[in-house]
Amino acid sequence: MTTPKPEIGKLLTEAYEYWMRTIPFQFLFTVIYFSVTMFAGSYAFRYYGLFEEIQKFQGLISTDSQLFLDKYTALMQTENAILFLQVMMVVKAIIFPLNIGFLKIYRKLDLGEKLETGDLFAGFNGHYFFLFVIYSLAWSVINNFLSIFTLIWIPMALLVPALIFFKGFNYFQAFKVSVQTFQRHIVLILIAVMVAILFSYCGVIMFFVGIFLTFPFWNAIIYVLYKHLIGDFEE
Numbered sequence: 001m002t003t004p005k006p007e008i009g010k011l012l013t014e015a016y017e018y019w020m021r022t023i024p025f026q027f028l029f030t031v032i033y034f035s036v037t038m039f040a041g042s043y044a045f046r047y048y049g050l051f052e053e054i055q056k057f058q059g060l061i062s063t064d065s066q067l068f069l070d071k072y073t074a075l076m077q078t079e080n081a082i083l084f085l086q087v088m089m090v091v092k093a094i095i096f097p098l099n100i101g102f103l104k105i106y107r108k109l110d111l112g113e114k115l116e117t118g119d120l121f122a123g124f125n126g127h128y129f130f131l132f133v134i135y136s137l138a139w140s141v142i143n144n145f146l147s148i149f150t151l152i153w154i155p156m157a158l159l160v161p162a163l164i165f166f167k168g169f170n171y172f173q174a175f176k177v178s179v180q181t182f183q184r185h186i187v188l189i190l191i192a193v194m195v196a197i198l199f200s201y202c203g204v205i206m207f208f209v210g211i212f213l214t215f216p217f218w219n220a221i222i223y224v225l226y227k228h229l230i231g232d233f234e235e
Contacts, residue, residue: 012192015223044084044091050080092140093136094133100165104122158193160174188229195221
């Protein structure tokens with residue numbers, strides 16, 4: 001049964017409270033996420049020769065920034081640069097299941113159960129890993145094609161991971177229900193998404209290190225939306 005729709009203020013407050021109660025997990029998530037992506041990205045950037053190519057014209061940053069940007073843009077359109085971007089897409093897909101762990105963590109908070117570090121890795125268990133890696137890859141490909149329509153696509157598909165995790169839906173069932181939910185609560189979900197984006201990246205302002213705490217806030221918004229707009233958990 002669908003629970004009554006909350007006011008946006010109460011929904012955001014609840015998401016904030018989930019986030020505050022799990023600060024250690026937020027920090028661990030971000031350390032793992034950025035460590036993996038930065039290490040893999042650095043290695044791939046050098047492997048495909050992009051680092052050496054940039055060194056050839058990096059001096060232009062201080063003398064002719066526009067020419068530097070032109071050369072950098074041209075470099076990122078080469079075959080090696082495209083291969084690098086594809087590798088990074090795969091890397092981000094492999095680490096994406098880490099987000100799913102917060103769905104389990106927040107649910108355990110509601111049930112009054114003790115949290116464990118292993119809960120953060122719930123998305124890597126069994127078939128979930130493959131489901132969410134494939135989902136993340138498809139998400140990235142679609143986002144690249146949709147370009148400016150991404151702002152609509154994201155809230156429409158926002159609840160897909162939660163529906164797969166909590167309900168065991170396949171991709172098509174989850175997307176259908178997510179879109180239907182979005183259509184019924186367009187304003188609520190759009191506002192929640194915008195706040196999630198602003199809060200998640202506001203940590204950059206706090207000497208950048210703040211992002212290690214704010215970046216995963218997105219997951220709290222997804223959980224609260226699922227909890228109040230769908231509210232069906234299969235324990």
